Amino acid sequence: MVDFPVATTPSPGLMNVDWERRVNFDRLREHRLGRTRQQMESDGLGALLLFETSNIRYVTSTQIGYWAFNKGERWALLTRDGEPRIWDFGSAAKAHRLQLPDLYDETNSRGGNTGLQGAIGPETGLHAAAAAEIAAALRDEGLGDEPLGVDMAETSVFLALQAEDLAVVDGQQTMMKAREIKGQDEIILLTQACAMVDGVYQDIFEALKPGVRESDIVALGHARLFEMGSEFVEAINSIAGERCSPHPHVFSDRLIRPGDQAYFDIIHVLNGYRTCYYRTFAVGRASQAHRDAFKQSREWMDAAIELVKPGTTTDQIASVWPEAHEFGFEDEMDAFGLQFGHGVGVGLHERPIISRLNSLDNPIEIKEGMVFALETYAPADDGRSAARIEEEVVVTADGPQIITLFPCEELMVANEY
Numbered sequence: 001m002v003d004f005p006v007a008t009t010p011s012p013g014l015m016n017v018d019w020e021r022r023v024n025f026d027r028l029r030e031h032r033l034g035r036t037r038q039q040m041e042s043d044g045l046g047a048l049l050l051f052e053t054s055n056i057r058y059v060t061s062t063q064i065g066y067w068a069f070n071k072g073e074r075w076a077l078l079t080r081d082g083e084p085r086i087w088d089f090g091s092a093a094k095a096h097r098l099q100l101p102d103l104y105d106e107t108n109s110r111g112g113n114t115g116l117q118g119a120i121g122p123e124t125g126l127h128a129a130a131a132a133e134i135a136a137a138l139r140d141e142g143l144g145d146e147p148l149g150v151d152m153a154e155t156s157v158f159l160a161l162q163a164e165d166l167a168v169v170d171g172q173q174t175m176m177k178a179r180e181i182k183g184q185d186e187i188i189l190l191t192q193a194c195a196m197v198d199g200v201y202q203d204i205f206e207a208l209k210p211g212v213r214e215s216d217i218v219a220l221g222h223a224r225l226f227e228m229g230s231e232f233v234e235a236i237n238s239i240a241g242e243r244c245s246p247h248p249h250v251f252s253d254r255l256i257r258p259g260d261q262a263y264f265d266i267i268h269v270l271n272g273y274r275t276c277y278y279r280t281f282a283v284g285r286a287s288q289a290h291r292d293a294f295k296q297s298r299e300w301m302d303a304a305i306e307l308v309k310p311g312t313t314t315d316q317i318a319s320v321w322p323e324a325h326e327f328g329f330e331d332e333m334d335a336f337g338l339q340f341g342h343g344v345g346v347g348l349h350e351r352p353i354i355s356r357l358n359s360l361d362n363p364i365e366i367k368e369g370m371v372f373a374l375e376t377y378a379p380a381d382d383g384r385s386a387a388r389i390e391e392e393v394v395v396t397a398d399g400p401q402i403i404t405l406f407p408c409e410e411l412m413v414a415n416e417y
Contacts, residue, residue: 009191009394009403014229014270023185023271025061031183032058036078039178046146047079047138048171049161051153054347055175057272060084061100064092066232066269072117072154077134079141087112087130114157122156131160138166149174180343180351181369186273187394190344190371193270194392194403196228197277200266201406208283208414210258214238214251221266230268234348237265240283244386245379246328247338258284258417261293261380263388272346276373277404278390282413293380294387294411300339300376301389308366308374308393308400314354315363317341321356321376328379332357338377343370344392370395371403387411 012022036059040048050056053069056076068074068089077085085108086096096109112133113126120126138144149171150161161168182190200221207220218236225233238251240262256262263280280297282290303320321339329335332355341354352364352372375390389408393400 008401009187011191011195012188014192023188025185028183028185028189029061031185032061032178033078033084035178035181035183036175037080039174040078040080040149043149043174043177044147045080045149045169045171045174046143047077048149048151048174049134049153050076050078050151050171050175051157052151052172052175054179054345055151055172056086058175058179058346060086061103062086062088062092062096063272064089064095066234070152072114072152072157073112075112075114075130075153077137079138079143080146082141083108085109085137087133089113114154117154118156122160127156127160128163131157131164131166134161135164135166151175176351179345179347181367182345182371182394183369186345187371189271189273190275190392190394191403193230193268193273193275194277194405196225196230196268196270197266197275197404198406199228200224201264201279204264204279205281205412205414208256208262208281210256210284212256213253214240214243214256214262215253217264218251221264225266225268230270231272232269234267234269234274235265236267237263237278239263239388242384244388245384247377247386247388249337256283259287260284261286261290261385261387263386265388265390267348274344274346274348275392275404276342276344276348276375276390277392278375278388279406279408280387280389280411282411284413284415284417286411286413287380287382287385289380289382290385290387291411293378293385294389297376297378297387297389298408298410300378301374301391304341304374304376305391305393305400305402308395310366310368310395310397312366313363314341314352314359314366315361317354317366317374318356318359323356327377338375340375341372342375343372345371366395368395368397 093111096104147169151172217238221236241260260283265278324335343350379386
């Protein structure tokens with residue numbers, strides 16, 4: 001393994017204190033709003049209308065729990081010169097005014113409803129009323145004829161906005177470009193989130209033994225993350241034995257057996273910021289096929305990390321990974337997500353997305369301040385096992401810095417016989 005530097009990003013305790021500089025949430029909000037406004041200006045937008053939950057959190061610093069994730073039932077409006085406005089689910093709007101009184105009052109935190117994904121039909125007038133309220137806000141600021149960027153709205157909402165003669169354009173690309181460069185507080189939060197997963201992998205390594213189910217490891221991960229302060233565990237992949245190849249992307253209740261290869265992915269959220277962090281182990285003993293697969297996955301990973309620096313383009317990184325047919329897949333669409341890179345932040349899959357599917361013909365430049373995960377996958381010669389590795393890297397002027405620190409230089413054997 002190439003000896004890449006680990007991140008110098010601080011990883012302080014999760015609780016803010018008066019005796020040490022940690023995350024500055026006011027500075028975090030200013031950075032995110034500044035990035036969004038700058039991109040709106042660059043894209044010529046008069047306003048952004050946001051329904052996607054990660055975009056709402058990025059712009060408004062509000063959240064009401066992951067039961068509401070991307071249901072389209074809450075939305076935010078950011079105009080060229082105005083402050084963020086949030087229409088939220090019932091009493092949540094009042095809660096924002098109480099919890100963030102310096103940011104929200106009755107004028108910019110209100111209840112809203114667009115039908116609960118069709119459960120309440122457009123014939124009730126809710127969709128039309130929401131669109132009319134949005135249009136009135138834009139016209140009050142002289143923006144009624146300016147392009148309105150919308151990220152992800154239900155068809156009925158789009159139709160209602162069009163009925164108001166609003167110039168709806170794609171706002172999702174504006175938000176993706178705004179979110180691609182992380183500020184110093186975002187990088188601290190991403191590092192803290194990874195530090196929590198470091199600890200979970202130690203627990204997994206100690207717990208892996210015959211008779212434990214894949215689902216038991218998922219339960220262990222959830223419990224430990226919540227004990228450490230995670231606000232949400234989005235997913236834990238737990239894959240072992242013959243389920244490793246091809247990657248099913250879902251855990252089961254399969255019993256782990258002696259000699260299994262097993263890999264895991266831990267995706268959780270701390271203060272809005274996510275992890276995506278794979279590790280592979282053998283249980284009890286490792287075969288030569290296991291070790292060879294891990295070595296191959298590590299080599300593909302190291303080749304990618306070595307290219308991570310400002311000015312590199314994503315096609316250069318994707319080019320060091322094998323073509324789909326070289327590891328058992330028909331084409332790049334069939335193999336998508338296995339040799340893979342993706343930004344991480346308030347969303348799990350942010351820019352840049354790096355793969356042979358999209359990057360060779362449409363590369364983008366790697367920039368200082370990006371944070372992304374790199375994932376590699378190598379099926380074993382035994383026809384059933386596989387190795388999966390993932391590292392999160394911060395792009396600095398001096399190159400990559402790794403923030404996923406649980407050991408991954410060679411295949412680790414849990415409870416070795």
